[in-house]
Amino acid sequence: MMLDIDVIVVGAGPVGMVAALLAANEGLEVLLLEKSDNRHVQSRAIGITPPSLEILQHIGLTDLLLDKGISVRFVRIHDETRLLCSLDFSQLPDTFPFVLAIPQHRTETLLEEAIARVPSIHLLRGHTVEDVFIQGEQVEVYGGHSQGGRFHFICRCLLGCDGGRSITREALEIPFDGASDSQTFLMGDFEDNGTSGDDACFFLRHAGRWNHFPYPEGSAVMF
Ligand SMILES: Cc1cc2nc3c(=O)[nH]c(=O)nc-3n(C[C@H](O)[C@H](O)[C@H](O)COP(=O)(O)OP(=O)(O)OC[C@H]3O[C@@H](n4cnc5c(N)ncnc54)[C@H](O)[C@@H]3O)c2cc1C
Known part of the structure; x- marks a missing residue:
């Protein structure tokens, strides 16, 4: 059990990794919990839009991404x-008047490499969050390891970045108004x-x- 960490981020997809880097940039200690043992490599998002490039500039990633992608004008x-x-x-x-074409798995690789350079972010793969409780000023997070065994962490702030079928949203009964496209x-x-x-x-x-x-x-x- 890790007590009194500032922030737990659930999900190390692009949103979770950027959130972890932004939180660490503010001087916070971050625990990043990811259920999969390995990064996804399927074809997904094809590019990064100008507002996202501006956000990524705050964590020093835009130049690296520009170097690896194609600026579609x-x-x-x-x-x-x-x-x-x-x-x-x-x-x-x-500031960036183009869409940067770069496969999502490459963006995720660069984000994970950036995370590895930040000592205040602890990325734990193979950690599936199963339940989340708010207890006064703290949040309790329960789950299981991919190799067997259980974990229980406590934090001051939780960021649910666990994608479309978010267990965090479900556990905290946060409604999702989105709809499927046919x-x-x-x-x-x-x-x-x-x-x-x-x-x-x-x-x-x-x-x-x-x-x-x-x-x-x-x-x-x-x-
Ligand atoms: C085929 C395909 C094509 C796409 N094309 C585009 C596109 O062209 N443009 C575009 O903008 N977007 C596209 N997308 C969408 C894009 O991939 C998503 O918007 C993006 O991945 C969302 O990032 P995210 O970090 O919010 O969620 P995700 O990438 O889904 O990441 C969530 C992470 O949370 C982890 N997780 C989930 N549950 C738990 C749990 N209980 N405990 C711990 N970890 C958990 C998952 O393993 C995952 O790593 C596409 C998606 C697909 C599938």
């Missing part, structure tokens, strides 16, 4: 035969031999819609 939308229109992000009044799509990372360079392209075809985003090192994500 144009989106081109085509129908069967012609270019319908282009969106020019470079006109945005932001659309289905296929997404994957492929080698790119095309000519669209660093632009994102949307193709609106009779057979269906497909989108193409550039990724670093000549690969592209399509869905």
Whole structure:
């Protein structure tokens, strides 16, 4: 049992890792609990938007990410035969007027490497949170290890960053007003031999819609 840690973050996805880094930046001691033993590597979020890049600048990560990703400044939308229109992000009044194309697993790798450099963040993988109780001024967190065994931690502040099916939200009876989208799509990372360079392209075809985003090192994500 770890007593009186400042902050427990449940979930070491991108949100949990950024939250842990921001809290540590404020001088807080952080325990980051993650149920999976390994990081996910599937194709997920394709890029980082300008406001997120500004937030990541506070924890010194933006330059690292810019180095690893592709700055997408144009989106081109085509129908069967012609270019319908282009969106020019470079006109945005932001510090970073582009979407940074970078696979989510690479972003997570950089975040986890940053966490490893911060002594006040303790990342524990294989720790599944199962219940959370607020007891006066403190929060009690109970769960199980992936190798068997139980844990019980107490903190002053808990951040539930455990994704769409959050056990934290459920335990604390916090309502979730979101709804499922009925659309289905296929997404994957492929080698790119095309000519669209660093632009994102949307193709609106009779057979269906497909989108193409550039990724670093000549690969592209399509869905
Ligand atoms: C196929 C696919 C495509 C996507 N494409 C895009 C996209 O193009 N653009 C975009 O913006 N987003 C996209 N997303 C969504 C994006 O992946 C999520 O928005 C993002 O992962 C949310 O981050 P998060 O940290 O909130 O949650 P998650 O990434 O879900 O992380 C939550 C973490 O909490 C851990 N956890 C869960 N329960 C517990 C528990 N009880 N105890 C301990 N740990 C726990 C999980 O293991 C996980 O590591 C896509 C997602 C998928 C699946």
